Amino acid sequence: MTGEISPIAGPVIELGPGTGPFTYALLERGVRERDLILVEFGAKFASLLRQRFPQARILEMDAAHLCSFADLKERSAGAVVSGLGLSTMPQEKVAAILDGAFRFLRPEGAFFQITYHLRCPVPRAVLDRLDLEAFYIGRTFRNLPPASVYRIARRSPALSKG
Numbered sequence: 001m002t003g004e005i006s007p008i009a010g011p012v013i014e015l016g017p018g019t020g021p022f023t024y025a026l027l028e029r030g031v032r033e034r035d036l037i038l039v040e041f042g043a044k045f046a047s048l049l050r051q052r053f054p055q056a057r058i059l060e061m062d063a064a065h066l067c068s069f070a071d072l073k074e075r076s077a078g079a080v081v082s083g084l085g086l087s088t089m090p091q092e093k094v095a096a097i098l099d100g101a102f103r104f105l106r107p108e109g110a111f112f113q114i115t116y117h118l119r120c121p122v123p124r125a126v127l128d129r130l131d132l133e134a135f136y137i138g139r140t141f142r143n144l145p146p147a148s149v150y151r152i153a154r155r156s157p158a159l160s161k162g
Contacts, residue, residue: 003029003137003138004079004110004112004137004151005026005029005031005078005079005081005112006029006030006031007029007030007031007032008078009031009077009078009079009109010031010032010035010036010077010078011035011036011037011076011077011078012026012031012035012036012037012077012078012079012080012081013037013039013066013077013079013080013081013101013104014026014036014037014038014039014080014081014082014083015039015063015066015080015081015082015083015084015097015101016039016040016041016063016082016083016084017038017039017040017045017049017083018040018042018045018083019045019048019049019052020038020048020049020052020053022081022083022114023036023038023049023052023053023056026081032055033053033054033055033056034055034056036053036055036056036057037056037057037059037077038053038056038057038058038059039059039061039063039066040058040059040060041060041061041062041063043060046058046060063082063084063097063100063101064093064096064097064100065096065100066097066100066101066103066104067096067099067100067103068100069100076104076106077104077105077106077109078105078106078108078109079105079109079110079111079112080101080104080105080109080110080111080112081112081114082097082101082111082112082113082114083114084097084113085121086113086115086121086122087115087117087121091123091125091126094121094122094123094126095126095129095130098111098122098126098130098132098152099130102130102132102154107154109153110151110152110153111132111151111152111153112137112149112150112151112152113134113149113150113152114147114148114149115147115148115149115150116145116146116147116148117148118148120134120136120150120152121150122134122150122152127152131154131155132152132153132154132155133152133153133154133155134150134151134152135150135151135152135153136148136149136150137149137150137151
């Protein structure tokens with residue numbers, strides 16, 4: 001799930017880390033704990049994350065409000081990992097989450113979305129509005145249900161023109 005993320009991607013923003021399974025995977029890939037920014041809405045999960053990952057930065061907030069968080073440096077993150085259930089959210093909230101995330105991603109950075117659905121959970125209209133493109137990059141059957149990963153990135157200039 002985190003196979004395309006290397007230690008040099010840091011900082012890495014994780015949206016909806018819950019108990020931290022993907023956080024642990026990022027650490028195993030060599031991302032330093034102090035380079036993790038964990039955005040968790042649930043107070044109990046945020047408290048658990050503070051215990052498990054004391055060097056990480058924990059932001060207890062709705063990921064849809066990420067763009068209003070002025071404490072992060074624009075275009076400093078190399079990757080965003082999301083386990084959020086985007087397919088169950090209204091399009092405007094999905095757009096707000098992606099817009100906020102891409103505000104903090106470097107130009108070559110990517111947003112990695114984990115989903116349990118057969119297709120990308122970000123509607124085509126949202127991708128088009130934000131000038132983004134989604135690529136299916138893999139699936140794991142070790143997860144129940146099996147999970148897929150999509151890499152969402154800024155469109156290349158050639159694709160943006162037509």
